[in-house]
Amino acid sequence: MREHCRIALVGPPGSGKGTQSVFLGKLLEVPVLHIGELFRTNIRGRTPLGQRAYEYMNRGELVPDEVTLGMLESRLQGPDTRHGFILDGIPRNRNQAEAVDELLARNSEKIDAALNFEVERDESFRRLVGRRICKNDSSHVAHIMLRPPQKPGICDICGGPLYLRDDDSRKVIAMRWDVWKTQSESVVQKYGAERRLVTVSGIGTVSSVTERAMSALNAYFG
Secondary structure (H helix, E strand, O other), X not given: OOOOEEEEEEOOOOOOHHHXXXXXXXXXXXXXXXXXXXXXXXXXXXXXXXXXXXXXXHOOOOOOHHHHHHHHHHHOOOHHHOOEXXXXXXXXXXXXHHHHHHHHHOOOOOOOEEEEEEOOHHHHHHHHHOEEEEOOOOOOEEEOOOEOOOOOOEOOOOOOEEEOOHHHOHHHHHHHHHHHHHHHHHHXXXXXXOOOEEEEEOOOOHHHHHHHHHHHHHHHHO
C-alpha cells in the first residue's frame, strides 16, 4: 500500500461501512474520521462549530455543509492524519464530495480512493432491523439473527441493555434508502467517472469482507 492513503467509504445503508472502517483503519494504520463522532466531540467540547451544530439540531434542522466541513477541516489538522485517513459518513452527496475535494486541494491532497461496499436492499433491511445497540456503549453491537446475545436484551460484553435505534426501524431504513438513491449514489458515480472508485461486495463475514477490501485496495494502488 502507498505511503499516503486517503480513503472515503461509500455504500448504501447497512452495507457495513461503519464496521469495516474499524478494521481497515487498524490494518492501514490511519485514523477513521467518522462524521458522527466529529459532531459529538465538537458538541461535547462546546467548540464554536459544535455550538452552531447543536443549535441547528436542537431546532430539528439539517446542519449546513459549511459547519460539517469546518469540523472536518479542523480534524484534518491533527498530526495523525499526515499519512492518511478514512472518511466514514462524509461525503453524503455530490456537493459534499466536491467540497471535500476543494478542502484537500488546499494542501495538495485528494481522496485517493472511494471504497464502495455493495449490498442489495433486502440484505440491508435484514442487517439493520435485527441490529441491537448497547445503551452503555454504542460500539457494543448484537444482532438478533446473525449474532444473538447469550441473554435476550442484554449485552454480552458489559451487561448493559440492548435497544433498537430509531434509525434502524423499517420506516427510517426505507427513507435512508430513498436518500441514498437520490443523493448519495451520485457520489459513487462521481468517483467512478474519475477512476477513483474501488467496489467490493459487502456480503459475507466481517473478516472476509475486510480481506476482500484490502485485496481490492492493494490491486488498485498497485
